[in-house]
Amino acid sequence: MPNNATVNFMVAEIGWDPEVWEDPIAFEPERFLEIGGGEFDFTGIKEIRMIPFGGGRRMCPGYTLDMLHLEYFMANLVWNFKWETAWEVDLWKKPEFQGQS
Ligand code: HEM
Numbered sequence: 031m032p033n034n035a036t037v038n039f040m041v042a043e044i045g046w047d048p049e050v051w052e053d054p055i056a057f058e059p060e061r062f063l064e065i066g067g068g069e070f071d072f073t074g075i076k077e078i079r080m081i082p083f084g085g086g087r088r089m090c091p092g093y094t095l096d097m098l099h100l101e102y103f104m105a106n107l108v109w110n111f112k113w114e115t116a117w118e119v120d121l122w123k124k125p126e127f128q129g130q131s
Pocket residue numbers: 081082083084085086087088089090091092093095096
């Protein structure tokens with residue numbers, strides 16, 4: 031490789047690896063609850079299954095702000111819209127809220 035070459039990682043494709051994820055493209059958000067008891071690591075410190083914010087020393091420094099903002103965004107979607115399933119979905123897979131004692 032030449033000096034000063036730019037190396038790009040296919041970050042999205044890393045997150046779709048069928049050797050790491052079962053049916054990676056399927057929308058199954060509950061899969062994240064099942065990994066690490068709901069403490070899925072996306073920082074690349076414990077493992078690399080998907081790294082939306084990069085990893086290592088140049089990892090996105092805004093990721094805690096992002097996560098807070100995304101939770102707020104999701105909460106507003108749930109709050110402001112009436113949600114229905116477009117197809118048959120088993121909503122009772124895990125009938126509890128996280129963090130509930
Ligand atoms: C969902 C939203 C965001 C995503 C998915 C995201 C993702 C990323 C990714 C993948 C990188 C490259 C990391 C690497 O090279 O390993 C990065 C870098 C960076 N992000 Fe974000 N980011 C988000 C929002 C933000 C926000 C809100 C801020 C600031 C408040 C921010 C500030 C930065 C900065 C300054 C870098 C460069 C870090 C460096 O090169 O040392 N990002 N981000």
